[in-house]
Amino acid sequence: MEKELSPHARAAAIEIAKCTSCGLCKDVCPVFNLSRREAESPRGKINLLHALMEEALDPSETSVDIFNRCLLCYACQDACPAGVMTERIWISAREILADEVGRPFSKSFFLQRVLPGSFSLGLALAIGRRLPGSEHSVNLKGRMLPRPASNRLDRLLPEILEPEGRVAGTVAFFPGCMINEVFPYLGVQAAQILVSLGYRVVTPSARVCCGAPAFNNGDMGTGRKLAEQNLEVFTALDVDTVLSPDATCGGAFTHEYEMLFPAGSQWRSTYQIFRDKVVNFGEFLERIIVEQGVLAFKPLPYYLTVHDSCHLKYLQHKANIPRRLLDFIPGLKVVESPQSGLCCGFGGSYSVYFPNESKAISRRKLDYLRQSQSNMVVVGSPGCLWKLRSEAAQSGLNLRVVHYLELLWESLVGQDKSVASVSSV
Numbered sequence: 001m002e003k004e005l006s007p008h009a010r011a012a013a014i015e016i017a018k019c020t021s022c023g024l025c026k027d028v029c030p031v032f033n034l035s036r037r038e039a040e041s042p043r044g045k046i047n048l049l050h051a052l053m054e055e056a057l058d059p060s061e062t063s064v065d066i067f068n069r070c071l072l073c074y075a076c077q078d079a080c081p082a083g084v085m086t087e088r089i090w091i092s093a094r095e096i097l098a099d100e101v102g103r104p105f106s107k108s109f110f111l112q113r114v115l116p117g118s119f120s121l122g123l124a125l126a127i128g129r130r131l132p133g134s135e136h137s138v139n140l141k142g143r144m145l146p147r148p149a150s151n152r153l154d155r156l157l158p159e160i161l162e163p164e165g166r167v168a169g170t171v172a173f174f175p176g177c178m179i180n181e182v183f184p185y186l187g188v189q190a191a192q193i194l195v196s197l198g199y200r201v202v203t204p205s206a207r208v209c210c211g212a213p214a215f216n217n218g219d220m221g222t223g224r225k226l227a228e229q230n231l232e233v234f235t236a237l238d239v240d241t242v243l244s245p246d247a248t249c250g251g252a253f254t255h256e257y258e259m260l261f262p263a264g265s266q267w268r269s270t271y272q273i274f275r276d277k278v279v280n281f282g283e284f285l286e287r288i289i290v291e292q293g294v295l296a297f298k299p300l301p302y303y304l305t306v307h308d309s310c311h312l313k314y315l316q317h318k319a320n321i322p323r324r325l326l327d328f329i330p331g332l333k334v335v336e337s338p339q340s341g342l343c344c345g346f347g348g349s350y351s352v353y354f355p356n357e358s359k360a361i362s363r364r365k366l367d368y369l370r371q372s373q374s375n376m377v378v379v380g381s382p383g384c385l386w387k388l389r390s391e392a393a394q395s396g397l398n399l400r401v402v403h404y405l406e407l408l409w410e411s412l413v414g415q416d417k418s419v420a421s422v423s424s425v
Contacts, residue, residue: 094218176246
């Protein structure tokens with residue numbers, strides 16, 4: 001098998017060689033802590049992939065299942081004393097196994113037919129709105145998925161939103177699929193915050209999914225096509241900065257795209273132009289708020305705790321950004337909860353294909369959040385927002401789950417300013 005390895009798999013082999021099998025990664029792995037199976041620990045998966053690459057084992061459905069039982073939270077990468085970059089291993093393993101064993105038809109159909117196509121995606125969303133379930137989720141043959149909103153962000157937010165008065169700059173806005181389809185009000189509020197700070201907001205309609213669902217499931221071809229389309233769209237814009245409030249999309253731009261477009265590849269220079277403009281959404285807000293200095297933040301009387309979204313904490317290492325932004329709002333009392341960095345159990349397709357395990361990890365997270373005795377949880381990713389909000393509702397918990405943007409919007413913009421005239425949901 002080794003002679004057939006892709007560039008991604010060769011990069012994974014380099015990381016595998018760094019592993020000392022110390023096992024410290026097991027302590028932080030939410031999947032291992034649930035199953036207690038060595039094969040499902042980061043160390044176990046590394047040993048398995050090494051055996052597959054050395055052809056000591058043949059690829060099988062069992063191998064596929066083990067690697068699919070990974071949340072891609074990357075807590076293991078953060079904990080590794082040897083500096084093993086597991087972000088270069090898990091996705092490559094899924095690519096190898098998908099090429100050798102294949103992937104389920106339903107997953108392939110979604111990734112290759114539904115995700116890239118505007119008509120097919122629109123049809124799937126229209127059907128999803130009518131499926132049975134709850135306020136937050138739809139039930140598809142026992143699998144819970146986010147319920148699509150009644151209106152997409154693209155129908156609520158114009159491609160160009162102008163600020164009143166002097167224009168401080170122009171930014172490109174990449175909301176991500178979860179915000180565009182499930183939480184469009186978040187996209188509206190994010191744009192309104194930027195406008196209130198004097199920025200022209202460009203949300204190009206030609207953008208597509210960042211590609212994370214595809215390359216996270218080993219479909220590098222589809223992921224690369226989506227990424228290339230985004231590079232074409234965003235590098236053609238006359239903008240200073242590219243922003244996304246979705247930690248998964250932001251992580252994709254700075255990490256997975258780096259893998260998709262390595263040095264020497266055709267799209268490398270275009271990617272570098274794009275990458276130089278990508279800034280973490282929260283970091284950008286913090287910098288502008290500090291620069292402008294005299295902003296009228298209204299007090300908010302909330303007692304809350306913060307959940308560290310995995311891709312914000314372990315992939316981007318920017319978990320403190322939501323906390324620093326909340327510090328601008330008078331009246332808030334922020335308390336830390338035990339295990340603030342523990343995964344919520346979403347993991348994209350993980351929550352769909354392993355609903356029981358996903359629920360167990362999420363309920364464990366909610367148990368820790370309740371120990372803070374707060375009645376509000378702030379997150380930095382719409383995936384976490386859906387998962388914790390839906391599980392809290394199912395558990396009957398009196399717990400409000402919000403994205404940090406919601407509180408910034410409530411304090412800085414609110415309904416009493418002209419920029420709030422864009423319709424919300």
